[in-house]
Amino acid sequence: MTTQSLPRTVERSLWANRLRALLTQENIITIIVSLIVGAAVILPLLTLFVSSFKVLDPLGWDTTWGFGNYVTLFTDRIIPKAFVNTLIISTGSTILATGLGVSLAWINARTNCPGRDYLEPYNLIPFFLSPFIGAIAWHNLGEPQTGLLNNLARDVFGIEGALMNIDTIWGVVWVTGIFFAPLVYLFVVGSLRRMDPSLEDSARTTGAGLWRTTMTVTLPLVMPGILSGAIIVFVTSAGEFGVPFKLSAPYGWETLTTQIFSKAVGDDANHFLGATMAMSLGIITVFLIWIQQRYIAPRSFTTVTGKGFRPNVLDLGKWRWLAFGYNLSFIFVAVILPIACLIIVSLHPVWTGKIIPEAMTFNNYVKTLFFWRPDAIQAATNGIVNSLILAFGGSTIAMVMALVVSYMIHRTKGFGVRLLDFLSVVPIGFPGIVLAMGVLVTYIQTPIYATLWILMLAYITRFFPYGQRNISAIMMAISEELDQSSRMAGASWFTTLWRITIPLLKPGIFAGWILLFIIFLRELSISIILFSTGTETLSVGVYYLTNFENEPLTAALSMAQTVVLLIAIYVFRRVAGREALTA
Amino acid sequence: MNSENQGAYLEVENLVKWFGDDPAVDNISFGIPKGAFLTLLGPSGCGKTTTLMSVAGLHSIDSGRIRVGDVVYTSPKEGIFLPPEKRDIGMVFQSYAIWPHMTVTQNVAYPLEIRKVPQSEIDDRVADVLALVGLTDMAEKMATQLSGGQQQRASLARAIVAQPRLLLFDEPLSNLDLKLREQMRVELKRIQNEVGITSIYVTHDQSEALVMSDEIIVMSKGHIEQRGGPLEIYSRPVNEYVSNFIGVANLIKGRVVKVTEPGRGTVKITDHGKDIQVTCNLGPGISEGSDAVLSVRPENVHAERENGNGTSLEGEVLQAIFLGSHVDCRVQWGDFEWKVIAHPRARLKQGEKVYLRLDPEHTLAVQP
DSSP: OOSTTOOHHHHHHHHHHHHHHHOOHHHHHHHHHHHHHHHHHHHHHHHHHHHTTEEEOTTSSOEEESSHHHHHHHHSSSHHHHHHHHHHHHHHHHHHHHHHHHHHHHHHHHBOOTTHHHHHHHHHHHHHSOHHHHHHHHHHHHOTTTOHHHHHHHHHHOOSSOSOOOSSHHHHHHHHHHHHHHHHHHHHHHHHHHSOHHHHHHHHHTTOOHHHHIIIIIHHHTHHHHHHHHHHHHHHHHTOOHHHHHHTGGGTOOOHHHHHHHHHHSTTOOHHHHHHHHHHHHHHHHHHHHHIIIIIGGGGGTTOOOSOOOOOOBOOTTHHHHHHHHHHHHHIIIIIHHHHHHHHHHTSSSOOSSOOGGGOOSHHHHHHHOTTSTTSOHHHHHHHHHHHHIIIIIHHHHHHHHHHHHHHHHHOOSTTHHHHHHHTTGGGGSOHHHHHHHHHHHHTTSTTTTSHHHHHHHHHHHHHHHHHHHHHHHHHHSOTHHHHHHHHTTOOHHHHIIIIIHHHHHHHHHHHHHHHHHHHHHOOTTHHHHOOTTOOOHHHHHHHHHHHSOHHHHHHHHHHHHHHHHHHHHHHHHHHOTTTTTO | OHHHHTSOSEEEEEEEEEETTEEEEEEEEEEEOTTOEEEEEOSTTSSHHHHHHHHHTSSOOSEEEEEETTEEEEEGGGTEEOOGGGSOEEEEOTTOOOOTTSBHHHHHHHHHHHTTOOHHHHHHHHHHHHHHHTOGGGTTSBGGGSOHHHHHHHHHHHHHTTOOSEEEEESTTTTSOHHHHHHHHHHHHHHHHHHTOEEEEEESOHHHHHHHOSEEEEEETTEEEEEEOHHHHHHSOSBHHHHHHSSOOEEEEEEEEEEEETTEEEEEEEETTEEEEEEEEEOTTOOTTOEEEEEEOGGGEEEESSOTTSOOEEEEEEEEEEOSSOEEEEEEETTEEEEEEEOGGGOOOTTOEEEEEEOGGGEEEEBO
């Protein structure tokens, strides 16, 4: 057969054939999803970068190009202080969370602490709840005049003045520290559990005691996990908006996030300066996450000699009750006390710091939750409806994307897969408020601004990697031959996906979906930048109430959110199992 | 039928597939008649699985052409790439790839459902094929409840239920234990005979290949080394590589001194500086003066106490392991260690002097 003598018609059908061979279901979906993911991730970051070089003139009319915004970061009256405050908060909460997380993980994984299997789910609850609501609760517990704990201290123990003042930068460290402790816990507990017990045993046989073995063998072995957890906590605290907004900003301790917020929507709004601050924050966090992903996360596997170990736990003797008490105290302080406080406050018409049983009423719940009544508060009503739409719709769309992206990363070898893999890690490096700033400057002049779509877009872009990780973990464990045998049986790519791949991934898909549902339902730092009247979310509703109404109404809506989250956490535990988050 | 006029039913022409900078399959061609059972045999990395995957359409190829019947599966030059699901192929995978979320019946019925066969017919055909592979009792079990051997049978049932044009096996027995593997070889061959579907079987296990195949293609480094029936491959390997890969052989370097008649001649080998001439058969491509490797199967070396006709090789028994039906011997001859299978009655002992007589009919000179 010779190609030279092919007539023109055959030549044309050659190209038609080639085109047909390229236009497979797989390729078409792959290209579409790559473009969507690429645009969603790159566009806002690029616009953010470009906008940071646009300097607004003093009248606020015109912009010029230059480094003016970056100069302002250093010359401004507040921003340098905000930067220092952010650093203090992140460092402090990292120390606190790491101490709590490592000790709790060790107690649960390596000791015979009583009831440890029952304690674990409660240790993880703060991870799923909203730190913003934790801050509101702790404000009501530790505010000098109206704080419940301060009043109890005065009434019961006769202490003069205030036991504590939570409305300080240290209050922010306290609340973020206890809320992010589960992050460290999750990074450490898996490797502690899978650790080869003979490593510890051999240390014991050399004569090292329990304390010494733990310090010289156990902890160094899980060091990569501890460092990973610590970095994630540092980054998450630096990007946290709700807690400093509630506890420190009103009392003079601004942070980068509260400053970005005021530049985005405040009276002195300057999107370009906001973008510059977001850029600076983003560069720091993305650098830290890069270190974690590149150098620390890969090492965590080398300390583990494989699964299937049933590590023999350490006998703490009578000290195990101390460990038990310590763990119970954490759950009490991080979960029970804040929720109890919110319930109490939410039942009072006004909150003065004193429990008045005869004044208690459900009126606050009526005004915030009964959205069909004319006296319902509009921001709360909008928040409930919008957050449910975003949580159901957003997590569904995000999981579809996560599924296709995971499929491409693990099942196709084609061009662009490495890029896609990279793109699906990038959003993890940027705090929600940074990405939201990018989305704001990108889409402010498009029709999706001031709609729910802009929120949905930002939510999905920021959080779909979490869903993707849930699916990827399972996909890596499933043989590719299961898919291939379906193709060989005559099923198309899409049929295979629908009838074989998706059913096999169902647990991962569902766990990922609920995780995103939880994240979306409590989301604040993206929403606070991108909402407008009518598109408030649940957490924005809480923000509105705490800013413009009173604490009892705030507590009522906070409780409603907390209850829905607790139910979702319960379902997540049931479907995802113990190891789902630790991967 | 038209396709029969074109010769082979399956035809692979000049197949080339690169992985990065290395050619996994480097320009191979072969064809097989309808109903035949062909085995691609070779060590890992020889390109056998790549060839199979190219036929299956589970990856693209760089150049060449694959045709089955009148259907062109792949031909980059013509811009043709038929997706795997349109090729009408049944495939048995190394991991069996039985879907764990379905029952045995659902697994086996799947190819028929995809082909939109009416439900009543599906029921009949699934029952028939499950009976054929001996899984009737397991029909309603979940796939995860099956043992390895049963998963293998289910996988075979799923591959043949739709009576595809072609059946592909990717090392299907390598995950089974030895006893089950030997049993399944026979079983697989019986079932393939019964359904009569043209089959390509990939394995690195030479005894599997010898037992099951109508024809064997021995591959190495992306090339075809030899193609032929099991007996031919075993008794007349074309080169040292094939001779070494199939069964056990004594391989001694030498030089052809004379070609007495086509296919026969004498080869000179060296013993303690003394040249010895051995009369033997000559493989293809062997001519006077060329370097050659003498290939002698251990069962064709006769260890004797006397130098009968004066041409035997004198050696010393290094090791004699009694294995019931035969004795597995090692005989030191110069620097070379002969593998010899002797009769137990010969009662060879370690350290004893023996004479090795080579049977000219079963001594072959092949290309190095």
